[in-house]
Amino acid sequence: MSNLLIRNARVLSITADARASILYNHDIIINGSRIEAVQPTGMADASHFQQVIEADGLLAMPGLINNHAHVPMVIFRGLAEDVSIEKWFNDYMWPLESNLQADDVYWGMQLGLAEMIRAGVTSVADHYFFMDEAAKAVEKAGTRALLGWAIFSSSGMPMVERTGEFVRQWHGAANGRIRGIMAPHAPYTCDDDYLRANVKMAKKLGVGIHTHVSEEMGQTRASLEKRGLTPVQVLEKTGVFDVPTILAHVCGALPEDMPILARAGAGIAHAPKTYLKMAMGTAPIVEFRRHGIPVGLATDGAVSNNTMDIFESLRLMAMTQKQETHSPEVMTIPEALFVATRESARVFGQPNDLGTLEAGALADVILLDLNGLHHQPLHSVTASLVYNTLSSDVQTVIVDGQVIMYNRQLLTLDEGEIVAQVSASMSRLAQRVPNKRIQVYNP
């Protein structure tokens, strides 16, 4: 007897060579945490299942993956708008983060996870502080996460040990839903020795490194002046590419960085809303992909991106790459969906398990209602997925074979309690004390 039958859905199929199609009238059979079969409706007997979800008229697709976020930052949402990147860090974000307490991360993580579940995001590579609190929230939410505890040189060498200890404790927890990763903040806040110490720890633990690099061209120029190397070259020199990596942003990539990234098999996390809002230029995604460099979608934190909405990232990636290359014919709908699914799974480090609905994959499935008027008439399901879908179209969410949202009702998290807890801290969190900040931005 299998656990769960999703009956009579339209199933989004994305092949390994980036072709997209819709399988109409198909069932998805889930056994334990994995998909057992995707097959035409009528073959399976519903009475053989513990649970049946009737999906007539719904679209099933892989749960979305957010490859770079600072989820608990949702607690500061809306507090740093219309400012330069220097002010954003030095006058807002890093002063605000000096208010952080462990409990803020626990509730903020739950809030951000709840927002993401409602938006069909089932996996997140998160990069923040007090990460054992974040891990507890993920355990409770039932989602999947790759968690890294962010550290700077100024955090001191003992924090490499401490954050390694966090990874050791949580890697593989919650039936494998939680994985750990080392998270030195960026080459401009971590010196070479600190990066090397992170690499050493990552190798010892058998995990990767998640960091920010060349966020915008100014950082690349500053690195060339100060170190004579691009930030990507700094990562290469310090051995970061000896382990699997997730590199956030890379809008300041230079042509000489391309072969390094390609050799490294580095995964790029792409958060285009942040880049537009902060006027950072954008990452050369078409060029990265031409070099075979994997690219996955991301939201970044809510203080720059405002929402944790991967459908918005998907749409903005496709549109900004067209604009950037002056060609409406690049980053086609199938390619954009390929990035959002299979490639995002590759960057996340689970290329065979996630990003596809097929037998053997992990059962992370979302069901979308495309009957809203903004999709009608539905001449093209795939066009609607990229250009019309709102996060509010997500109806039901399954992770690791467990239903965690059904018909827009969250089943693992308590929205009312989360909002009450976070709201109670708003005035404390919004304070900015002159000259009190966790770090200084001076790339």
Place this chain on the structure above:
Amino acid sequence: MSNLLIRNARVLSITADARASILYNHDIIINGSRIEAVQPTGMADASHFQQVIEADGLLAMPGLINNHAHVPMVIFRGLAEDVSIEKWFNDYMWPLESNLQADDVYWGMQLGLAEMIRAGVTSVADHYFFMDEAAKAVEKAGTRALLGWAIFSSSGMPMVERTGEFVRQWHGAANGRIRGIMAPHAPYTCDDDYLRANVKMAKKLGVGIHTHVSEEMGQTRASLEKRGLTPVQVLEKTGVFDVPTILAHVCGALPEDMPILARAGAGIAHAPKTYLKMAMGTAPIVEFRRHGIPVGLATDGAVSNNTMDIFESLRLMAMTQKQETHSPEVMTIPEALFVATRESARVFGQPNDLGTLEAGALADVILLDLNGLHHQPLHSVTASLVYNTLSSDVQTVIVDGQVIMYNRQLLTLDEGEIVAQVSASMSRLAQRVPNKRIQVYNP
């Protein structure tokens, strides 16, 4: 006795000098089609009203204005993706439009209006064909529209008379909710004599002109080669600026066009999603505004823009202007909201009646639910309006003092019937017959 009391809302206030604030615990009193007062809750006695809407925890703002659309094109949604602008017109849009029948416009207009009501869009400047059918749909929907029947030189001079007759028949209809405008398609499809004939008719009728101009830089270059003038200069020469104008797009504006547009008081309709998707560059909105040229938001048609979502246009305008000018400090949240409200009303030709919630204005009000997790915690209502709001957050819509959507239920249009009617025509509408098209794109 007044008609309608909206009780205990948060009211968005945008001043004439673009300052934004929130009036907490305020009532909106509506009498007939106009707002009688906006005042602190507690002063009005609910028993004196025919209808009371309890708006605790909801945000009230002016109904959104869509300054350039081809609403009935929703029937072709998703049929022309990932193609160049030439292919978009010649291989897709203009062949598809040769399938159009009057009934398609009637049902397509209803579908697009229903989508817009659900997204808080209460007014639209529409530019399409068979516009008496569109007018009937607006009359039924209860929204506001400025309707122009699109014509080309190739339509022939009698169509100037025919479309003038349409304006004469409908201008001021439906308690003034419907206004008419002349709608020559563009300088590249209308020769000088045709533009002059439209101006003559507009003057005779006492209305304006709504047209496309300098949609992208290639059109500007082509016009300079063929006519020795920019498209904006062509409009000036042919007298188009002697009447009020709505100019769609103008991404190909040159510095010499700025003083012409400023003198003309021409209104720019800005549809940034289309520009990104079609890689058209973008319009210099910051520069237009520096010259005092009014700018309003728009969606364009659904075949390029995919949705009729003005909240998305608002967000993309703010973000793309920051990116384009390399400054995150331009197009601030208050300025973006000013463009979305008062400036959009000015472009629409009703600057005193629309775009603001104050005594004397027309009662076009939308109520938003900002309690969704993607807004939480709500440190900044105005930031959330620009960067977080989804069209699905719109809860209740009032136009001309009438409630046309309540708690997400449409009260004037029948969604089921509309979708059934449009869906029944899908295969006929999607046909493309070789060499059959309504017009050729060759700017």
